[in-house]
Amino acid sequence: MEKIFKRCQSLSDLPMHYCPGCGHGIAHRLVAEAVDELGVREETIGVAPVGCAVVAYDYWNFDCSEAAHGRALAVATAIKRVHPQKLVFTYQGDGDLAAIGTNETIHAANRGENLSVIFINNAVYGMTGGQLAPTTLLGQKTSTSVDGRQKQLHGYPLKISEILAALPGVYYVERVSLESPAGVLKAKRAVKQAFQNQLNNLGFSLVEVLSPCPTYWGLSPQAALQWIKDVMQKEFPVGRIK
Amino acid sequence: MKILLSGNEAIAQGALAAGCDFYAGYPITPQNELIAYMAKHMGAGTKRSPGPSRIFVQAESELAAISMVYGAAAAGARAMTSSSSPGISLMQEGISYLAGARLPAVIVNIMRGGPGLGNIAPSQADYFQATRGGGHGDYHLIVLAPASVQEAYDLTQTAFDLADKYRIPVMILGDGILGQMMEPMQLSVQKIKTAPVKKWALTGCRGRKPNIIKSFFMREGGLEQANLKLQQSYESIKQAQIRFEGLFLSDAEIVVVAYGTMARIAKGAINRLRGAGKKIGLLRPIGLWPFPQKPFQSKARRLKYLVVEMSYGQMLEDVRLAVEGRHPVEFLGRSGGGVPSEEEIIGRLQRML
Amino acid sequence: MIQRIIIGGSGGQGVMLLGKVIAQSAMLEGKQVTWFPAYGAEVRGGTSHCMVTIADSGIGSPYITAADTLIILNQPSLGKFKKLIKANGLLILNSSLAEAGRQTKIKVLQFPFTGIALKLGNLKVANMIALGVLVAAQKTVKVNNILKVFKSMAGAENPKLLEINRRALEEGLQLNHG
Structure with missing residues (x-):
């Protein structure tokens, strides 16, 4: 019988710890598939965030570094400068990339570092128990915005991808979404594109991935996907930004 | 050159x-x-x-x-x-x-x-x-x-x-x-x-x-x-990896303990007092961690230490830990931009002699 | 032998440079030397100073609390540093921009360094005229070593600049003879 689906070489055989319906497992696999297809597993160095994906390096099968919360792009800047021939990417959540690490994010982008960023936006802090994130939607309830996000109190959802797209040092920004098989396929293309850009020395590339967090959205996995489509994509429209 | x-x-x-x-x-x-x-x-x-x-x-x-x-x-x-x-x-x-x-x-x-x-x-x-x-x-x-x-x-x-x-x-x-x-x-x-x-x-x-x-x-x-x-x-x-410099330790009655810039200022003071026949020594930790403890384990009966720092006494604690109460440890320090001068150190040492 | 010199003036008068020339010349003579500047915001405008210590053996504090010699190029610096000069110390003063007032316990050599520099055609060499006075009075360093330092400094490839610094030094050496 022909084998049509197998584990990527860039994935380890460790079972993932993520909640049922979480998007991280899919996003990890997309990264691994892209690395495999580009044939660069042995030339890849990943930088994992602090957040739910903190042990992403356990699931990938290539060299990886941990970074302090928010500092992934500073760490990646240095790794890429030391090894300009390697594929260096960061994998970061919304709190990591767009709150505590906003400074590192904007300046790495503005320097035009030849890096790829996989930015997982699930509109909430997952690992710490579902607190308000920079990308939390107006009205969305979290453990630190118990009556829902209010613009008077918390400001607006931060559209970091649009901000980064305005910087001349940034080459490529695309927002994708894991709400459907079609969305996942588009996401895969975007991740691969971001890596390919780096291999072609084109500069800073970022893929924002709208990703479900059923646990802290208080929804079933299926309802969470629907919520991405019906609510989240209204605030964060998918498609090529730059 | x-x-x-x-x-x-x-x-x-x-x-x-x-x-x-x-x-x-x-x-x-x-x-x-x-x-x-x-x-x-x-x-x-x-x-x-x-x-x-x-x-x-x-x-x-x-x-x-x-x-x-x-x-x-x-x-x-x-x-x-x-x-x-x-x-x-x-x-x-x-x-x-x-x-x-x-x-x-x-x-x-x-x-x-x-x-x-x-x-x-x-x-x-x-x-x-x-x-x-x-x-x-x-x-x-x-x-x-x-x-x-x-x-x-x-x-x-x-x-x-x-x-x-x-x-x-x-x-x-x-x-x-x-x-x-x-x-x-x-x-x-x-x-x-x-x-x-x-x-x-x-x-x-x-x-x-x-x-x-x-x-x-x-x-x-x-x-x-x-x-x-x-x-x-x-x-x-x-x-x-223990590093320190000792100066005139063998016959010293008072050992000044200082590091970095403070040690060179102390050295200036000590050289002037040695010129006047006073038995002062210098112990300069070069490695601060690990801290050189052994040189403080002197068995000399009459020995005092003077710790001098540009702070209100931080290395002082390590010196006290190393001396383990065997000898008196005094302190001279300034902070916030104040730098103890050779004259201040000499004045203090003369009072201690 | 140990000699402690404080040099004070305003930003732009070449106070730091003067100190470095003395320090480098002393180094060429195999002496111990430290050069310690005022640093930070005070360097821009206002007063600027550096401290040079020259000795035959190891130097303790590079920070000078009692100076053998003060070289002062403007009035505010005199106010700031005159209390740091030792009894019988030497004050070399730029009388173009500062007045010594009554000084009884110290020796004063005052000349209009800025005025002389203007006559030479470059305001900025007032510092090197003061250097000439220092060297003539105290033999702090040898003139030929100062000339060597001039040649090794930035801008030395400009023969005009080198020449005017040399002339300024010479002028200072003469002043004190007269």
């Missing part, structure tokens, strides 16, 4: 001589000459820097600078950053991660007045922060405290070697006077050193299993094991 260099420039020159190939920093007085010197001499492929290509990055903050050093060290480079007190406080996050991930790096702190924004005057008030680890967790840095421009150059080279040997961050602890002062010094003509092969470094996993650089150990007992390994490493450092 001797050249006239400032302490800041000498540290930079020492780093270049040691084969430092990655520097990231953020401007802060009084160490700006250091970052400027690195910017001028690290740039790859310029006429100014023949030899291996090196990387210089001006970071967006000290937080980013130390994380860049972390990334470069993880990638196998000989990495360094420099700053001054408030900037070093910001770097504590990354320093703790360097220690936890067992990454070699050199961190320079040209201390200024604190707390808070303080001022830019020389100070030694970051001793606790430097020698106790500084950030969160059970860890230490090797801390080296040069007292002259020449020693700043020499110890910076030592720092890179120790960092690689023990996979540990090493701090060069100076102050505004040492950083700013110019003195004649000799450049050693030794060949540029290259870092040893680092099998653990991130280089892409061709022909081997993936390497992971991390300080996170969630599995039960995992962190305790990792921390015990750190402690073992610290024990071997304590055995092998």
Whole structure:
């Protein structure tokens, strides 16, 4: 019988710890598939965030570094400068990339570092128990915005991808979404594109991935996907930004 | 041939001589000459820097600078950053991660007045922060405290070697006077050193299993094991890496204990008193962690110590721990830009005699 | 032998440079020397100073609390540093921009360095005229070593610049003879 689906070489055989319906497992696999297809597993160095994906390096099968919360792009800047021939990417959540690490994010982008960023936006802090994130939607309830996000109190959802797209040092920004098989396929293309850009020395590339967090959205996995489509994509429209 | 260099420039020159190939920093007085010197001499492929290509990055903050050093060290480079007190406080996050991930790096702190924004005057008030680890967790840095421009150059080279040997961050602890002062010094003509092969470094996993650089150990007992390994490493450092200078110790009735710039000022005072026949000695810790305890285990019956610092008494605690109550320990210190003068030290010693 | 010199003036008068020339010349003579600047915001405008210590053996503090010699190029610096000069010490003063007032316990050599520099055609060499006075009075360093230092400094490839510094030094040496 022909084998049509197998584990990527860039994935380890460790079972993932993520909640049922979480998007991280899919996003990890997309990264691994892209690395495999580009044939660069042995030339890849990943930088994992602090957040739910903190042990992403356990699931990938290539060299990886941990970074302090928010500092992934500073760490990646240095790794890429030391090894300009390697594929260096960061994998970061919304709190990591767009709150505590906003400074590192904007300046790495503005320097035009030849890096790829996989930015997982699930509109909430997952690992710490579902607190308000920079990308939390107006009205969305979290453990630190118990009556829902209010613009008077918390400001607006931060559209970091649009901000980064305005910087001349940034080459490529695309927002994708894991709400459907079609969305996942588009996401895969975007991740691969971001890596390919780096291999072609084109500069800073970022893929924002709208990703479900059923646990802290208080929804079933299926309802969470629907919520991405019906609510989240209204605030964060998918498609090529730059 | 001797050249006239400032302490800041000498540290930079020492780093270049040691084969430092990655520097990231953020401007802060009084160490700006250091970052400027690195910017001028690290740039790859310029006429100014023949030899291996090196990387210089001006970071967006000290937080980013130390994380860049972390990334470069993880990638196998000989990495360094420099700053001054408030900037070093910001770097504590990354320093703790360097220690936890067992990454070699050199961190320079040209201390200024604190707390808070303080001022830019020389100070030694970051001793606790430097020698106790500084950030969160059970860890230490090797801390080296040069007292002259020449020693700043020499110890910076030592720092890179120790960092690689023990996979540990090493701090060069100076102050505004040492950083700013110019003195004649000799450049050693030794060949540029290259870092040893680092099998653990991130280089892409061709022909081997993936390497992971991390300080996170969630599995039960995992962190305790990792921390015990750190402690073992610290024990071997304590055995092998004790550095101090002793002057007139054999017949001294009072031993002045001081480090860095304060030690050279104390030396001036001691030489003047020796000229007048007074039996004063000097004990200058060169390594602050590990702290040289043995030289304090004197059995002399009549012996007093005077600790002199540009702080209100930080190394004082280590001296008291080392003396273990056998002899009286007195203290003279100023802070916030005040520097005890030779005259003040002489006055105090005369009262103690 | 140990000699402690404080040099004070305003930003732009070449106070730091003067100190470095003395320090480098002393280094060429195999002496111990430290040069310690005022650093930070005070360097821009206002007063600027540096401290040079020259000795036969190891130097303790590079920070000077009692100076053998003061070289003062403007009035505010005189106010700031006159209390640091030792009894019987030497004050070399730029009378173009400062007045010594009544001084009884110290020796004063005052000349209009700025005025003389203007006559030479470059305001910025007032510092080197003061250096000439220092060297003539105290033999701190040898003139030929100062000339060597001039030649090794930035801008030395400009023969005009080198020449005017040399002339300024010469002018200072003469002043004190007269």
